[in-house]
Amino acid sequence: MAVASRTAEVSLTRFIDNIDRFPSYIIRLFQLESGQPVWTDVAEWFWGLPRWLRLLGETLLMAYVGTLLGAVGGFGLAFLAAANVGPNRWLRFFVRRFCELCRTVPLLVFALVFVIAFGLGPLGGVLAVAIHTVGALGKLFAEAVENIDMKPVEGVASTGAPWHVAMRYGALPQVTSNFVSYSLLRFEINVRESAVMGFVGAGGIGQDLIEAIRKFYYSDVSAILVLILVTVAIIDTITSRIRHYLIGLEEGR
């Protein structure tokens, strides 16, 4: 621990000298330029609402498109990566390593590289989210496929059906609900991640947030943070509703 403290340049004196700035910074976040608390003049606090809502919409779209593309990619890879149905050992090995690479390299690193390739803007961010989602969902989906009952697959295969037909009618019906609920969970995560994509210039609300923090536009910081928190809470509620609805369908069957 001592070594770690030295390496991380922990200085308790600096910490104690500056710790009072943390609460005062937080309090300052909730004050307008005039020094009034923000809730006294909500219109002034949320002066940039139309622009922020548009960026927030962009963030949600990024998360949505990224999740869907990633889910489609992960869906394709999962059947190749699953140990019980995978058509080929070597293919399985490479697909698994690929998924590992996609989900271990941090999302922001993908975003940084993609911003160079695709230019500033949301396109790089979406692709980064999609790649990361392929890695994460590919693994989860493959594990779901590995847990299926093999009898239907064998049954279909015994009629002489080719591999993809066996997957379609033997394996897929057993895992659909799992796949959907994993994708919804991933969507929640991706909404949060997309909100910070803008920090490296990859689109979404993060761009305005980092600008507000860097330039000390205190009330803007709190306004954008409140917007993000509310959006995340709404999305979480909706997706958990959908998940419970799907689970209900499953049990009713």
Added chain:
Amino acid sequence: MRQPVDLAAVRGRYPQHFARFGRQHLVAVLAGVAAFVVLVFGMVQLDFFSGKLLSGGERLLDILGLMLPPDPGSWPHVRTFAVALLETIAIAFLGTLAAAVLALPVSLLAARNVIAARVVRFLSRRSFDTIRSVDILVWALIWVNVVGLGPFAGALAIMTADIGSFGKLFSEAIEAADRKPVEGIVSTGGSHLFAIRFGILPEVFPMLASQVLYYFESNVRSASIIGIVGAGGIGLHLAEAIRTLELQQTSFIIVMILIAVALIDFVSGQLRFAVIGRRATT
């Protein structure tokens, strides 16, 4: 010999399998169409069809080609990166440890079997939720404003973000604890504090320890990117290498991070197993 199938009879026996457009089917199709329309709309909005995708894809392939083979450039670079990587691990270690120490007493406030007052529980839970919903990079930026650039801000950011997660996880673990040891201590005349110390803590400790180790693993990943906003660690070098197009250095750093993450996952996986295993034998 193949028997001719009497389709009409089968249809009569299982009408529900032949009714192609039941209500549920219709809803599913509509949902699918809606999802697809939103997808296309999103792709148009996000510049998928403006030709950027093709030209950018070509450039991406070039970039990937230039990244190989990973090459740090020179030995001093390797030293710098290695030190930065150690700093990253130190940030994650300190942040996780501090968060665990601070979150333990606060999580008691949020546990139903420790604090009976609903208001306290509600308030502490909502504050955990709020802390958790703010991304770690945002905390890093805020702490950079408070204590200045450098790894210390990073450790504080990880600490803050994790207090939210640990508070929730710990309080849930405490709520799931068995009542009987607590009742035993209270029946001997032990105070509330004693009941927590000797009744609850020994029981939940292994679970908490394994959760802390798990978060340490994930924090090493987070710590490797908070350098991008100036909060110390290898992220700073990584972002700089990408922005100055030192692509071989970039891939070298990425490989370093991947190896470090894999090693730490392995070690802490073993530790977690040991912690849980010891619990099973005692």
